[in-house]
Amino acid sequence: MDTTAEEPFTRRAAVLGSPIAHSLSPVLHRAAYAALGLEGWRYDRFEVDEAALPGFLDKLDPVQWAGLSLTMPLKRAVIPLLDEISETAASVEAVNTVVFGPDGHRGGDNTDIPGMLAALRERGITSVPSAAVLGAGATASSALAALARICTGEVTAYVRGPERAAQMRQWGERLGVAVRIADWADAPEALHAPLVVAATPAGAADHLAPSVPPTPGALFDVLYHPWPTPLAAAWASGGAPVVSGLDLLVHQAVLQVEQHTGRTPAPLQEMRAAGEAALRS
Numbered sequence: 001m002d003t004t005a006e007e008p009f010t011r012r013a014a015v016l017g018s019p020i021a022h023s024l025s026p027v028l029h030r031a032a033y034a035a036l037g038l039e040g041w042r043y044d045r046f047e048v049d050e051a052a053l054p055g056f057l058d059k060l061d062p063v064q065w066a067g068l069s070l071t072m073p074l075k076r077a078v079i080p081l082l083d084e085i086s087e088t089a090a091s092v093e094a095v096n097t098v099v100f101g102p103d104g105h106r107g108g109d110n111t112d113i114p115g116m117l118a119a120l121r122e123r124g125i126t127s128v129p130s131a132a133v134l135g136a137g138a139t140a141s142s143a144l145a146a147l148a149r150i151c152t153g154e155v156t157a158y159v160r161g162p163e164r165a166a167q168m169r170q171w172g173e174r175l176g177v178a179v180r181i182a183d184w185a186d187a188p189e190a191l192h193a194p195l196v197v198a199a200t201p202a203g204a205a206d207h208l209a210p211s212v213p214p215t216p217g218a219l220f221d222v223l224y225h226p227w228p229t230p231l232a233a234a235w236a237s238g239g240a241p242v243v244s245g246l247d248l249l250v251h252q253a254v255l256q257v258e259q260h261t262g263r264t265p266a267p268l269q270e271m272r273a274a275g276e277a278a279l280r281s
Contacts, residue, residue: 010040012064013260016048016056017071024224024246024275025069028253031274035267036257041066050077057081060100067260068098069253075138082108091175092141097256109259112139115252116146116220122251123241125195125218126150132190133157134208135199136164139222141171143197148175156193160184191216198222198231209234216240222248225279246275 015025029043048056050073057078070078075094079085082095085108089095095108120126130153133140140157147155155177157168165181172179182190188211190196198205198221205221209230219235221228224245228236236242250272257266 010064011038011066011261012042012044013066013068014044014046015069015071016046016053016074018047018049018073020045020047020071022225023071024249024278025071025253027274027278028250028271029069029257031271032253032257032266033261035270036261036263038261038263041261048074050074053077054081057106062100062104063102065100067100067256069256070096070098072138078108082106084108086110088113088145092138092145092171094138094142096252097259099259110142111252111255111259112142112248113145114255115248116142117149118251118254119243119247120146120150120195120218120220122247123218123243125241125243127152128195128218129153130193131155131195131197132193133168133197133199134187134190134205135159136168137199140168140197140199143199143220143222144168144171144175144177144179147195147197148177151177151195154178154180156180156182156190158182158184158187158190193217195220198229202226202229206230212238214238219243220248221245224249224275227279246272246279250275 015023023045026043026045033041075096078095083106089108089110097109097111099107127150131147131151133143136159157179159165191212194217196219212234218241220243221232222245223229232242254266254268258264
């Protein structure tokens with residue numbers, strides 16, 4: 001598709017990544033445009049990998065294009081292609097939001113971290129004495145950055161292997177978080193923490209569901225499809241608070257819409273309803 005061709009719309013935005021067909025971002029952003037009355041706005045998705053990213057960006061007209069959403073594997077690859085990035089993005093070396101200025105200026109931000117905090121705050125979680133993180137990928141580093149702002153004590157990271165352990169220690173030092181490393185085999189003990197962040201791929205934490213304690217704290221499971229995960233279902237059965245990956249996706253998308261359009265507040269409830277409807281279908 002020619003991304004610079006003339007079309008009957010005034011502003012554009014899109015999500016880029018590889019793979020990208022599963023992304024809910026178009027559903028969320030289009031719902032926001034409709035609720036805000038932005039009839040001339042269009043939001044698409046494009047399959048773009050690291051090698052194709054520089055050429056894709058160079059073809060975009062900054063007058064027509066408002067910004068981009070980025071998913072894996074582009075969150076770090078985009079950084080050298082930007083004019084500046086926010087302190088939040090720099091803290092985890094990951095950009096998920098690009099905003100274009102009319103002069104061609106490319107700014108990068110990370111809305112995953114404030115999105116996590118907003119999703120937790122919506123469930124009444126604004127401070128915890130300690131926390132546990134399951135996993136050690138890019139989402140886990142964002143979780144540490146969020147926990148740096150609300151966790152007053154130690155964060156225990158449950159990981160597989162010395163390389164991932166070293167990564168989480170380094171992120172903890174960089175973000176100012178006291179991180180204790182534990183072996184993945186001991187993950188059932190993580191479920192007793194006041195806040196558990198499951199930053200693992202689909203299926204990786206399913207075996208932990210039978211180990212959920214009778215009165216657990218709060219769970220933040222970053223997955224959203226299929227939902228609920230076995231861990232989230234077991235957690236919720238006891239009436240404990242559960243924050244989902246859809247909560248995170250919606251809250252970070254709200255911030256992206258606000259940056260791209262300049263309109264605040266973005267319509268959170270309409271975006272969430274559109275995401276829930278898409279998942280049901």
